[in-house]
Amino acid sequence: MIRRLFVIQLAVVLLGSALLAQQAPPDRSRPPALGPPPDLRLAPVQRQALRNGLRVWVISSHKVPTVHLQLTVRSGSSADAAQKFGLASLTADMLDEGAGTRSALEIADAIDYLGAELNTSSAVDASYVNLHVPVARLANALPIMADVATRPTFPESELKRLREERLASLLQSQDDPERLVEFAFPRLLFGATHRYGTASVGTAVSLKGFTTDDLKNFYAAQYRPDNAVLIVTGDISAEAVVPQLEQAFGSWAGTATKTTPVAEAARPTARRVYLIDKPGAAQSQIRIGTVGVPRSTPDYFALRVLNTILGGSFTSRLNANLREQHGYAYGAGSTFDMRRSAGPFYAAAGVQTDKTTEALKEFFNELTRIREPVPADELERARNYLSLALPRNFETTRDLASSWAQVWVYDLPEDFYATYRDRVRTITSADVKRVADKYIDPSKMLVVIIGDRKVIESGVRSLNLGPLTVVEAGEVMK
Amino acid sequence: MKAMHAIVCAAVLATATLDAQQATAPAPSPSAAPVTTPRLEVPYTQFTLPNGLRVILHEDHTVPLLTVNVWYHVGSANEKPGRTGFAHLFEHLMFMGSGHVKYGLFDQLLEAAGGTNNASTASDRTNYYIDAPSNALDLALFLESDRMGFLLDAMSPQTVNAQRDVVKNERRESYENAPYGMSSIEIARLLYPEGHPYRWPTIGYMEDLTAATYEDVVEFFKKYYQPSNASLVVAGDIQTAAAKAAVEKWFADVKAGPGSVPPIDYPHPFLTEVKRKTIQDRVQLPRLYLDWITPAHFAPGDAELDVLSLLLAGGKNSRLYKRLVYDLQIAQDVSALQQSQALNSQYEIVVTARPLTEGTTTAAALERIRTIVDEEIKKVQDSPPTEREFGRALNQIEASFFDRMERVEGFGGVGDQLNAYYFAASNPGYFNEDLARYRALSPNDIQAAARAFLPLDRRVELIVEPAK
Numbered sequence: 001m002i003r004r005l006f007v008i009q010l011a012v013v014l015l016g017s018a019l020l021a022q023q024a025p026p027d028r029s030r031p032p033a034l035g036p037p038p039d040l041r042l043a044p045v046q047r048q049a050l051r052n053g054l055r056v057w058v059i060s061s062h063k064v065p066t067v068h069l070q071l072t073v074r075s076g077s078s079a080d081a082a083q084k085f086g087l088a089s090l091t092a093d094m095l096d097e098g099a100g101t102r103s104a105l106e107i108a109d110a111i112d113y114l115g116a117e118l119n120t121s122s123a124v125d126a127s128y129v130n131l132h133v134p135v136a137r138l139a140n141a142l143p144i145m146a147d148v149a150t151r152p153t154f155p156e157s158e159l160k161r162l163r164e165e166r167l168a169s170l171l172q173s174q175d176d177p178e179r180l181v182e183f184a185f186p187r188l189l190f191g192a193t194h195r196y197g198t199a200s201v202g203t204a205v206s207l208k209g210f211t212t213d214d215l216k217n218f219y220a221a222q223y224r225p226d227n228a229v230l231i232v233t234g235d236i237s238a239e240a241v242v243p244q245l246e247q248a249f250g251s252w253a254g255t256a257t258k259t260t261p262v263a264e265a266a267r268p269t270a271r272r273v274y275l276i277d278k279p280g281a282a283q284s285q286i287r288i289g290t291v292g293v294p295r296s297t298p299d300y301f302a303l304r305v306l307n308t309i310l311g312g313s314f315t316s317r318l319n320a321n322l323r324e325q326h327g328y329a330y331g332a333g334s335t336f337d338m339r340r341s342a343g344p345f346y347a348a349a350g351v352q353t354d355k356t357t358e359a360l361k362e363f364f365n366e367l368t369r370i371r372e373p374v375p376a377d378e379l380e381r382a383r384n385y386l387s388l389a390l391p392r393n394f395e396t397t398r399d400l401a402s403s404w405a406q407v408w409v410y411d412l413p414e415d416f417y418a419t420y421r422d423r424v425r426t427i428t429s430a431d432v433k434r435v436a437d438k439y440i441d442p443s444k445m446l447v448v449i450i451g452d453r454k455v456i457e458s459g460v461r462s463l464n465l466g467p468l469t470v471v472e473a474g475e476v477m478k
Numbered sequence: 479m480k481a482m483h484a485i486v487c488a489a490v491l492a493t494a495t496l497d498a499q500q501a502t503a504p505a506p507s508p509s510a511a512p513v514t515t516p517r518l519e520v521p522y523t524q525f526t527l528p529n530g531l532r533v534i535l536h537e538d539h540t541v542p543l544l545t546v547n548v549w550y551h552v553g554s555a556n557e558k559p560g561r562t563g564f565a566h567l568f569e570h571l572m573f574m575g576s577g578h579v580k581y582g583l584f585d586q587l588l589e590a591a592g593g594t595n596n597a598s599t600a601s602d603r604t605n606y607y608i609d610a611p612s613n614a615l616d617l618a619l620f621l622e623s624d625r626m627g628f629l630l631d632a633m634s635p636q637t638v639n640a641q642r643d644v645v646k647n648e649r650r651e652s653y654e655n656a657p658y659g660m661s662s663i664e665i666a667r668l669l670y671p672e673g674h675p676y677r678w679p680t681i682g683y684m685e686d687l688t689a690a691t692y693e694d695v696v697e698f699f700k701k702y703y704q705p706s707n708a709s710l711v712v713a714g715d716i717q718t719a720a721a722k723a724a725v726e727k728w729f730a731d732v733k734a735g736p737g738s739v740p741p742i743d744y745p746h747p748f749l750t751e752v753k754r755k756t757i758q759d760r761v762q763l764p765r766l767y768l769d770w771i772t773p774a775h776f777a778p779g780d781a782e783l784d785v786l787s788l789l790l791a792g793g794k795n796s797r798l799y800k801r802l803v804y805d806l807q808i809a810q811d812v813s814a815l816q817q818s819q820a821l822n823s824q825y826e827i828v829v830t831a832r833p834l835t836e837g838t839t840t841a842a843a844l845e846r847i848r849t850i851v852d853e854e855i856k857k858v859q860d861s862p863p864t865e866r867e868f869g870r871a872l873n874q875i876e877a878s879f880f881d882r883m884e885r886v887e888g889f890g891g892v893g894d895q896l897n898a899y900y901f902a903a904s905n906p907g908y909f910n911e912d913l914a915r916y917r918a919l920s921p922n923d924i925q926a927a928a929r930a931f932l933p934l935d936r937r938v939e940l941i942v943e944p945a946k
Contacts (some may be wrong), residue, residue: 015799025731028578028628032620035613038542038715065516105804108794113870115877134877136515161807168810168832171762175657279759282650314594317507324582327643330651350651358784380589388592388611391541398883474832 040391042417045404046238050246051118052253054225055408058238059400067138067234067241068397071129071149072405075222076122077200078340079259083209085195086202090162090210091218092122095129097158100147104158108142122200124339126409127222129471132398135235139244146248149223154215166207174408174473177450178279178350181285184476185448188274189291189344195262196343203478220254227256229408233400262341267291268444271466276473277453284356284451288363289346290444295338295410301423302334302431303439307430308382310334310370310440315381317366318347326362328355336439340410345439357459360447364465367442372428378438387421473474518909522896523718527726529734530706531626534896534906535721536713538886544714545887546608546618548626549897551709552702553602554682555675555742555821561690563645563682564698566599570641571695572606573597578629580795581637584621591617598669598678598889602820605894609887612715619712621726626708627732630699635692642687649681657761665769667866668753668938669824671745676821704735709900713893714886745902747771747822749936758945763810764840766847767940768827772931775818775902781915782927783816784826788871789863789924790814790827790854795870797854798827802847808832809847825932827851840943848939858928862921875916879909 046058076087096118097104111118116133118141131145162325183199190197201207230249232241267290293303304312311318311334322332329349337343347367351359393403394417407416447465449456450473461468494559522536554565575581588595593610608618653659665677670677710729712721748771773779790798791814810830817824829851831843863871885891899908 023726023730026620026623026727028620028624028731031579032585032616034591034617035615038612041542061540063538064880066877066880066884090559105794105800109866109870112795112874113866114792115873132881134515134880161804164807164832165810168763172657172810175761177655253831278760283647283654313589315582315589320582323644324640327640327647330644330648350655352647352650381586384592385589389594390592391543392609392887395541395543395886398884 015016035469037388038419040418042394043077043400044059045414048238048242050225050242050250052225052250054249054252055229056238056242056245057229057231057404057408058236058241059231059233059404060235060237061233061397061400063236064397065135065235066397067130067133067135067232067236068401069145070231070401070405071145071228072231072408073127073209073223073228074125074409075123075227075256075259076127078124078195078262079222080195080202081194082296084206084214085198086166086200086206087210087214087218088127088222089122089202090166091215092120092127093162094154094158094215095120095152096148097162098153098155100151100153102144102147104155107148110144113458116142118145119147124200126345126405128405130398130401138236138241142244142248144432146252150249150252154212154219154221158213159210163207166201166389167204168202170201170477177281177283177285180272180276180473180476181287181348181448181450184274184276184450184471184473185287185346185446186331186344187476188471189268189446190265190290190446190465194265196265196341198362200426205478221257222259224254224256225249225252229405231401231404234397262296262339264341265291267448271445271447273447273449273468275453275457275463275468275470276448276450276476277470279452279454279471281450281452282353283350284353284359284449284456285348285350286356286363286443287348287448288345288361288367288445289344290441291342292336292345292447293338293439294340295341296340297338299435299438300338302427302435304386305379305382305424305427306337306370306432306435306440307334308386309374309378311380313385314415317370318349318363322349322351322364323360323365326355326358328352328359328362353455354457356449356451357463360460360463360465364442367440367445370434370440371436373433376429379427379429379432383424383427387424390417390420482693485668488717490504498653503583515876519884520883520892520896520907520909522906523722524906525678525722527705527729529732529739530704531729531732532709532900533722533725534709534711534900535716535718535725536711536886536892536896538713538892539715540886542612542617542715543887544610544612544615544712544716545893546610546622547711547713547893547899548606548622549709549899550604550703551602551707551739551901552768553600553604554678554680555601555744556702556740557682559673559678561694562678562686562688563680564690565604566680567638567641567687567690568695568698568703569597569604569606570601570645571633571637572629574627574637574641575632577631579621579624579632579665581632584625587617587621588614593618596889600819601676601680605889605897607888607894615712615716615721615724616728622710623728623732624633626703626705626729629703633696638690638692640688645681646684646687649684649687653679653681658759658765660757660759661765661767661940661942663666664755664757664824665767665938665940667767668755668940669749669771670747671891674744674747675742676747676819676824696712700735702739704737704739705729705732706735706737706848707739709897711893711906712895713891713896724756742821744769744821749938752935752939753935754939754941756941756943759942760836761942761944763814763833763891764831764844764944765813765942766829766844767833767938767942768848768851769938769940770825770932770936772816772825774820774822776915779927779931780816780818780823782919782923783823783931784875785868785871785919785924786858786928787814787816788874789858789867792871797830797857798851801850801854802829806850840941845943852934855928855934856931858925859932860925862925865921868921868924872916876913879913
């Protein structure tokens with residue numbers, strides 16, 4: 001036994017010497033320096049228009065024999081009229097449930113058979129029709145996409161089916177604390193009348209009221225070539241694709257109806273706590289926040305840097321505190337949701353039920369501390385994280401399309417990405433402090449907690465954060 | 479395409495991707511238009527370091543980014559009952575600092591370079607990636623080599639305790655607190671016999687997480703986290719010769735380990751009957767799970783079952799979706815998936831019922847659904863899919879292979895795939911061979927696979943019903 005051990009040790013020593021002879025160990029006394037930062041290498045955007053006014057932006061990328069087309073219509077759930085919350089979302093969802101001469105099943109079969117993907121969706125400020133297809137089959141797929149985008153038929157039977165699907169999904173959202181908090185927080189912050197107080201999908205009541213006429217009217221008012229851009233990325237050139245687009249989309253006509261912008265919501269003037277009971281919950285879902293800023297804010301870059309430091313990266317203060325230091329949560333962070341009008345700002349985490357009180361204390365510690373000048377190394381790290389990671393948004397055909405769609409939806413300058421890194425780098429500690437003072441006032445934020453009331457209520461009350469109201473889960477879904 | 483049953487330790491809400499091998503050209507596929515499908519081109523160089531580490535390099539200059547991706551060929555299947563959750567807990571410990579990188583510095587240095595990182599644990603393997611701008615190659619290799627070679631220098635009972643708590647919270651968030659979250663744990667206990675390494679969840683049992691000692695964890699590292707039990711991919715905006723030199727430099731002092739890794743000794747899993755269980759959860763919609771034990775990744779039957787999944791539940795016209803969700807509208811959603819793994823795979827069909835109509839019980843609603851699912855499985859067992867259905871599935875599979883070529887970084891990127899193929903097939907460039915498996919199939923093969931591998935009288939049936 002001992003002899004064998006000796007033999008093995010000797011062999012290891014000999015092997016070690018052999019390794020040493022080949023390669024000296026590297027210097028680990030300090031991390032190696034970075035090389036000079038690589039150029040961004042943004043692929044150029046070729047901007048054109050069809051005869052009917054539809055903007056066409058083409059960004060070529062020949063790595064993979066695939067083309068991605070994203071028709072972006074600049075109307076989303078913000079365009080929903082009062083009493084019709086959820087209409088934009090449902091209209092988008094219904095586009096591929098019958099179009100041209102094809103039924104829902106025929107559209108799906110034709111697209112699937114081509115190995116393509118066609119999906120339709122809607123967000124707050126825009127709606128999308130996306131086609132992802134092998135370039136060899138573009139000619140087959142394009143007419144189907146054009147039908148879906150420009151000649152939807154909105155069959156009654158499909159409306160019924162989608163309605164039931166959405167109603168069931170709303171029911172499911174009530175079960176899942178992580179989903180429920182996404183309804184609860186905006187509702188409690190913006191209220192039931194403001195568009196941002198209700199999810200894009202709407203409510204059970206509004207969904208039950210929609211008719212095919214509602215869908216057709218919304219579609220006719222918003223889905224017009226002057227209200228859209230068609231972004232094409234992938235293994236194709238502008239010369240090759242524009243004639244095909246002219247053929248497919250050229251007959252699309254009409255002018256979009258202007259919609260009233262969503263009004264700026266008033267910020268809460270006092271701190272309040274809302275508690276929704278989820279008996280037996282293993283975690284409490286916490287959201288703390290207020291009304292934030294619109295995308296057009298002049299403080300955009302300063303706020304991006306601020307948010308990265310506060311809760312926008314793994315080393316951010318909220319995550320470092322709640323996850324790494326204290327082990328209360330699996331993850332914690334913060335967001336400025338910037339829309340055409342001011343969306344919410346919030347800090348969020350799912351925390352261990354029995355640490356809810358402690359976690360709330362730490363949330364407020366960090367929301368207070370962020371108003372002090374940030375140290376130079378933390379600032380530098382946040383600026384680098386934001387600026388140097390930019391190429392990640394331009395690798396795939398899908399990413400290319402959605403990155404450029406943002407530019408159009410929010411009226412960003414053409415050189416937004418080209419100048420992005422420089423603009424991030426100019427943000428100083430004074431800039432961060434200025435926007436922290438202006439936008440982060442923890443004494444006036446709403447606190448929304450979904451958790452086991454029996455276990456957490458007394459601890460939460462003991463913090464004296466503000467008046468506490470217990471809310472029924474169903475109330476925030478109405 | 480392949481669902482890896484993995485736990486991803488997600489980073490937090492963040493704002494804001496040698497031997498050049500040439501496989502033989504694949505046979506033409508039954509496709510829509512008569513097009514010649516391009517080959518998947520993934521040139522690479524591979525070599526092995528003196529310490530046993532296999533290295534694979536791949537250049538892609540689309541964007542100025544690179545990825546450093548390591549697979550350790552260890553997962554929860556290498557654990558022992560009573561000490562489950564180790565591989566995953568260990569994955570967390572890899573972020574707690576190493577000999578020359580004190581705790582916290584790993585993420586700080588990377589973020590300061592514009593990089594990001596993550597890891598995941600599955601039953602058969604644990605993977606780690608660092609994605610960074612291409613000027614950060616040395617930093618990425620410094621960090622990755624330091625934790626491969628010098629992790630124990632920084633590990634302590636305190637760091638083990640700290641990550642134990644994080645992992646417990648991860649379990650709460652993903653299992654106890656998630657609707658239907660306990661299903662996979664219940665199903666595994668029914669599907670696999672005692673002692674089978676897939677029986678316990680990768681995240682582990684709470685009691686085992688509590689009981690794990692510091693010494694247990696050190697022993698695990700020494701046994702499994704050695705260079706010869708790992709493979710390293712560097713892919714993206716790199717120059718092969720310079721990258722090779724950088725890898726050789728940074729891994730020069732990472733010592734070889736004992737060399738041999740204990741093989742997994744496990745009872746052969748099989749079912750002789752239907753095993754049924756009903757559990758309650760805080761959910762509104764009842765759900766039915768049907769599970770079978772099926773051939774391992776790349777074994778005969780594996781590709782067939784992927785095609786079958788598209789046939790049954792891939793798209794509006796698929797057999798189960800059309801009948802249950804579209805026509806009858808008694809289901810909210812349906813899925814069918816061949817979960818491919820190394821020792822054996824698991825085939826799973828899941829149907830979520832619509833809200834119960836007045837007077838219907840959960841049992842009755844799910845009984846009706848189960849009967850329809852069984853009818854559809856029998857249909858495929860009795861006659862092969864139509865040419866149209868089959869061609870549709872093949873075209874989707876083929877397109878998905880090209881889809882996966884778009885991104886180099888992160889989970890499922892080309893870097894990760896090179897490692898996955900090396901792990902499963904000892905060949906990082908297996909892309910075309912993998913695709914060829916599907917192109918070689920015919921509709922009869924799908925029928926045969928449904929007969930052979932989805933017996934209606936030997937499987938697990940789990941029902942999740944709304945708690946009263």
